Amino acid sequence: MRIEAVRATPGVAGFFFDDQRAIKQGASRDGFTYEGEPVTDGFDRIREAGESLLVELRLGDGRWVRGDCAAVQYSGAGGRDPRFRADEFVSVLEGQVADVLRGRDATHFDENVTAIEALPSREGGRLHTAVRYGVSQALLNAAAHATRGTPTDVLATALGTEPATEPVPVFGQSGDERYTNAEKMLVKGVPVLPHGLFNSADAMGADGDGLLDYLDWLSTRTDDLGRPEYEPRFHVDVYGMVGELFGPPYDRPEVTDYFAALERAAAPYPLQVEGPMDAAGRADQIHAMAELREALADAGVAVDVVADEWCNTFDDVRRFVDHEAADVVQIKTPDLGGVQRSARAVRYCEGTDTRAYLGGTCNETATSARACAHVALATDAAQVLAKPGMGFDEGYMIVTNEMRRTVARMDGRATGADAAERRDAVRRDPDPGRAGGGRR
Structure with missing residues (x-):
């Protein structure tokens, strides 16, 4: 065709x-x-x-x-x-x-x-x-x-991959409504939350206490609102504000003690912090992230760091992974160009100590979000962003439903919906979009 x-x-x-x-x-x-x-x-x-x-x-x-x-x-x-x-x-x-x-x-x-x-x-x-x-x-x-x-x-x-057999964990983003939208996520049982948008000194607090207080609140509300079996992962984006608070080097006790306090505030839920600093360039960012990650490991602080700033292209992802500069890399889909490049970036993380977060931006569309849901399934990424928008509900619905719909279709094929059955279904039902789909 x-x-x-x-x-x-x-x-x-x-x-x-x-x-x-x-x-x-x-x-x-x-x-x-x-x-x-x-x-x-x-x-x-x-x-x-x-x-x-x-x-x-x-x-x-x-x-x-x-x-x-x-x-x-x-x-x-x-x-x-x-x-x-x-x-x-x-x-x-x-x-x-x-x-x-x-x-x-x-x-x-x-x-x-x-x-x-x-x-x-x-x-x-x-x-x-x-x-x-x-x-x-x-x-x-x-x-x-x-x-x-x-x-x-x-x-x-x-x-040449085997797609995921279940929907990839979805990561919800709260925008500035970090309290109300987080509670929505808890009620809906979102696997990874809440992003938080800590992109200013006002949000972080003078000594970083704003983020500490928020994580303490989030942990308490998770216990209040989540179902007994609910075990989410906390993920907050700080847009380099930890670097603004402390500055380099990032392997000194003052910095690791702060991350230890973040870990305690989030407990018992695992925590990952995105974009802890925003250095002057790519090489400096990789050095700073690797320095912080190694220091946290040496100090026994179980907080994962997520690469975002200066991690834009496929080559950037490869550099961060090769230098062991992050526990998680955000693959920011619009920044890589074609969706196939994002898919290959996810695959590059396979067999390493770095997990692939298929991200993007709130500033996308429903069409691009659905395409990325398929990238996540095809590569079995560690998590995928709910997008577009900052209202949370709509983006979560779009990405989650696209993956569930696709997995159901694949399940249907795997349980006997072979080509002959699908041809018969088309003859019975002239709408091929409905033929052969769904769980059987």
Whole structure:
């Protein structure tokens, strides 16, 4: 089945673009927005509406399949591509990208995404990561439609993996509503929570006591609201604020004692802390993370550290893993470009002491979130982010239901829904989307 046409339409994303540097430098809140001038290139204001670019491919049978170009909330920070403006890339999608894809066999996912990754941008270098991200989703869905399988099947075939047989643990993010949304997560039994958004001195507290108090509260509320069998993992993102509090070096007792206090506050639940510091560059960040991780191990502090800042590309993931600089790496899907690159980054963690967290951003779309659910299943990642948005409920529903739906479909095939049965089902029911699915 051939790809016949490409269409691109500017759309909205699930959250906002924020100038992280301006916020960390003390920009004051003005209601939902921020006062002051932006300091990161590409921003006109500190907080701007999120954008997406809706990609559609028309296949030979007339079917349109989709993918959404999206970029992270904190674009332009930590070595990431600049803030994404959707209307600037419509002509790129309908011109340069369409010229490469038109006439290609939709079943050849690996070849098609490789061709897109090789395309240069107008300024030289590669196309914006958001563009490669969205087009790869559309190509993944095209291959799934053409082969009458799931996107998980397509990725597993391309990677040579055995997909997960159960949904991957979902990680909920609370946004600024770190108390109300955490309680929602506890009631729903979310496996990993709550993110917390500790991205400012106000949230962290003068001596880090704000985070300590929050973890103590979270542990207590988990006991209050969780079912008896509920055993969640706590995961908080501090956006480099531990580094702002203490500074390097990170192997001194003052730092490890603070992490020991965090461990006690979270007990009896395991804790992982994302982005403890934000160094001046990639090499410095890797050194600082490795230094902290080794110091915590020597001190017997059972808090895992999660790499985020300066861990953007596949090569970055490989460097953090090779230098043993993190217990967990966030694979920030829009920053890697095509979804196949995120999948390979997850696989790179196999057989190491580093777990793969398939992340992303609140500033994505439902379409990109569903695509990432298939990446998580195909690679059996350690955890996957609930996205898009910061309201929690919607993103958790989208990602969880996509995985459950896909696992049920795979279970149905494994328990006797062979090709003949599926053909008979299609004859009985002219809607092939309902044939052969579900648990039997």
